[in-house]
Amino acid sequence: MKMVRNRCLQCLQPLNANASWEALFSWRQKNLCDTCQGKLRPLKAPWCLYCSRPLARTESCADCRRWERTRHWSGLLVRNVSLFSYDDYLQELISIYKYRGDVALARVFTEPLKQTYLKDFKGAIPVPIPLSEERLLERGFNQAAVLAEQLPVAYNACLARVVDEDKQSKQSRRGRLRGHARPFSFQGGAARVAGKHMLLIDDIYTTGTTLRKAAIPLLEQGAKQVSALTVARG
């Protein structure tokens, strides 16, 4: 029998007895008390169809239209779906998770990540946004990889952070000045990517630049398309 967690991962208040019984008999395990759960604001329509930004009506937002108008950036990312609005509460929750290393907090997002995956990205191969080696050593875990672990299919860690500055210097200075530096490289067999729908996983979508840069090596390896699933929409 699985051990039932009986304290809220956020405020450490005991979860009520009913919740524990519910957890025993159902797949839906509670990780947060009702109060803490209620503070999360799920994103839903009306929103931007391409980045989950709340809008007055469902369409594409000005930023997404701009991405697609710019030759260098257009067509890199099909869509980003974010689960929750990045307000003060979620910001605190994510920083506890990331910087205090409270990995168990990732379980708060297990159900919504799973449901969104099945609803919007079924069949896609998750790819966590990698951390640099230095960050990984300092933090001890990659928060994006732990989020990807919550999905019902195995993830593919086929991206790496580019550490070699010499590689960057091969690019034109102009390209770098325009923000076209390449922070990610592909690692592993191309066969695992060619013709596939790849799904980038990260904690926060802010401007969308990082995710688009991460999509480039995947598309170069022949990925059919690249989408993104993120916990928060900044």
Ligand SMILES: [Zn+2]
């Ligand atoms: Zn709580």
Ligand SMILES: [Zn+2]
């Ligand atoms: Zn948008």
